[in-house]
Amino acid sequence: METLAKRSKEASNVLQHVNSEEKSVVLLKMIKELDKKRPEIFEANKLDKENADKLVKAGTLSTSLYKRLDLVSGDKFSTMLQGISDIEKLEDPTGKITYANKLDEGLELYRVTSPVGVLLVIFEARPEVVVNISALAIKSGNAVILKGGKESINTLNALTNAIRTALVDTAIPQNAIQLVETREKIKELLDLDKYIDLVIPRGSNNLVRFVQENTRIPVLGHADGLCTVYVDKDADVEKAKRIVLDSKVNYPAACNSAETLLVHREILSSHLLPIIKTLLEANVKLHLDQEILFYLSSSSSLSIDNNPLIQLCENKDFDTEFLDLEIAVKVVDDLNSAIQHINLHGSKHTDSIVTNNKEAAKRFMQGVDSAGVYWNASTRFADGFRYGFGAEVGVSTNKTHARGPVGLEGLVIYKYKLFGTGHIVSEFGEGEGMKQYLHQKIDNFDQIL
Incomplete structure (x- = not known):
């Protein structure tokens, strides 16, 4: 798991340099690849549902989880693909200036949105989560490690393979999207705060509580939908x-x-x-x-x-x-x-x-x-x-960072960029000859680095 997390971190470092046009290329390739592999994805989902039906009858899987498993009925698959298309059309959330202030002549400070880094998303049953989150992660410049429920493992593998195939010969490395199959690895992943920047649990109260109580990594999510x-x-x-x-x-x-x-x-x-x-x-x-x-x-x-x-x-x-x-x-x-x-x-x-x-x-x-x-x-x-987010990575009841259905804006953080011309702090202060900070709002600015 540490090796897998390292690969995600390396991929996230590459993603920092991927521009909006390159992201769009990948998202459009994802749609084509998923549509192309629809028959085998449906076969995998059929197998998962047959196995899950046995678990429901045995009383070891709830009917609510079984209902979330289906990817074939109605227009669910087409809606999933439309979600990728909607995300592709949204404005890139990275590189946006949210604060600009002139501290001194030639000394300017900018707060700029940037990717979170590596996401660990743990979810139950709903296989389309793989596609939704992968598309949101790519658009927001994040790498993602996905851990779904064992009841949908065949569908998850089929979807993930299609997505990773779409990444071949693009600016985004395949390790930007990785799938973990075994439940036993969750605890190990939750210890890897050196590589993983945000955990997003989607599922039962027990799952969310377990994640919150067993990691130092920030957690975004909700335990119940009451x-x-x-x-x-x-x-x-x-x-x-x-x-x-x-x-x-x-x-x-x-x-x-x-x-x-x-x-x-x-x-x-x-x-x-x-x-x-x-x-x-x-x-x-x-x-x-x-x-x-x-x-x-x-x-x-x-x-x-x-x-x-x-x-x-x-x-x-x-x-x-x-x-x-x-x-x-x-x-x-x-x-x-x-x-x-x-x-x-x-x-x-x-x-x-x-x-x-x-x-x-x-x-x-x-x-x-x-x-x-x-x-x-x-x-x-x-x-x-x-809400018009294209898709969501989850719903958060947190009061920090992101709240409610979390789309692209919840998958970016910010960094401060300071541009100087040889400035040093020792020049500023009280007394004769010392500089005073201007703290003037910058209303008009060209594209910064």
Whole structure:
């Protein structure tokens, strides 16, 4: 693993000098190579799904992970290729001047964006992550070491081989993209802070916690996707039904699907039953709090006795990432109660308010301490592709460096470049004959080195 990490570091050093045009050449070659090898990639994915299906039946693999494994159904593969094309069209995030200051005549300071270096990305199930992250890494000038789940190993190998083939005879060395197959090597990689600059874990709470607790390398990621939809007293009932349904049902296994529904007490008689019926029609299992359960049993025509989709919630349900057709439902007294609940039980991922009250939406979006706060929109929009990033390397709930869906901007850092003409610090200070710093903002500047 140390040899592999060294190769990544060497590749990252080469990437520092690769220009935007050369990156575009590689990304376009990636699209062609992946499309060319689509049949063998699909065969590999079919084999992985057959093996995974046995694990699901044996109870050793969750259905949510199995669902994330599929690369063949629908337009998933084409969307993956479109993501590379979108990334190729984005502006190169490196070499951008974010601060310019004249310290003295002939002494100018610039803060310039630059690649992070070597990324270690550890993920579970979703094989398209290999392609998304490889494209983002190349565009941002980073080398990447990829470690996926064993349940998708055949697909991962097929995708990685296609990507590395696309790097042949280009300005980017093949070792810029490397795949690690065995789980046992993760701990060893996490010790290599001399070569690896950033770890990005994508997966279960246990995976992220393990990474955070076993490395000195900075970690970018999120442990849970405990997203909430709050239906305010001034919500439109039809909007509420649409948003709640989409947030839960569109893709239940995703980290941006809603796991909790909060309903304002004043609209139980008008909004609760239509929303509940909408969810039940979609076969969603409801973990209802005592008040809602009592209300439905005494005040509605809905038959809840012996309904397998309805049960009394437990306190732990509001801290559970179901990743399936299940949701915890709770009544709250007011907007402040909703905000307090989310800040206490949520994972700081994405939370949404449904309301026609602009002031309530403003208070919610200011008060909820999450990476994404939405007004009248499904939590499923929390995605780098949907944000226009082309793809995402992951979703971060951190409060340093990058937050929310992380695209290219989260894969660059910056360095300070100081241009002098023989300046020394000893010339500056208080007293006769000493220079004073000008600290003048530079508004117009030519391309710097």
